[in-house]
Amino acid sequence: MNDIYITLTGNIASEPRQYSFDDGTKVTSLRVLTTHRYFDKKTGQWTEGEKVCFTVRCWRSLADNVAHSVRTGQPVVVSGRLRIREFGPEGDRRFMPEVEASAVGHDLRWGTGVFTKPERSGGGVAMSKEMRDRLDAETQDWALG
Template identity: 40%
Template structure:
């Protein structure tokens, strides 16, 4: 099996859908589009190039974060392993689709503003482990600006 990892900057074009596999694992999937835009110096305007469409599948810890954070229209950056899925439609037509098994998904902060909600931190179990301290909410807001 090949392993091609890449980052794709684009827009969520379908609302994420959560489902469970027969093995009981949860997965959340959505489609995204990445548009190429180029500045045409001759005309002084931006022109649209081609569009890359792909399905993004998120597993394990990503499921809850994506479910709580993303919806259709959101600008995102997705990073993961690209694969080609080949299938036959109900009409018997052979098709292929580009899929990403995401290992990280987040907002594209060049096109939106996001407020982080950090989860609970688990205290260290022994003296050798380092514990990150929780900052008071006021301090977090001051740091964020």
């Protein structure tokens, strides 16, 4: 199956909900409402077009970060794989667009933001002062060109 990757912009339509599985894996689910807005030359006004609501699923560390960072009404940009979910009885099948997110962030056209890297427990590699100094020197050399 060929995956379709999309990027959408819209507003968070409902509070993010986070779930945990028995193995500790986390998923955060939220809904993002997108609206196509266009200038109608006949009326000389901006017009709201069709509204589409996407369910967005975020996994693992992205799930944690999204659950702690976004709230209802906030503008976001979402990138990920498009999935079309099918449900309902035969003869009355319904379809719902869903995005398995690889990235989610605030849409900075509408405001400002501050980035904070969360503390993660476990899995970190301790680095000696000598290694940090060496890495800093290499980074400075690279930046100076």
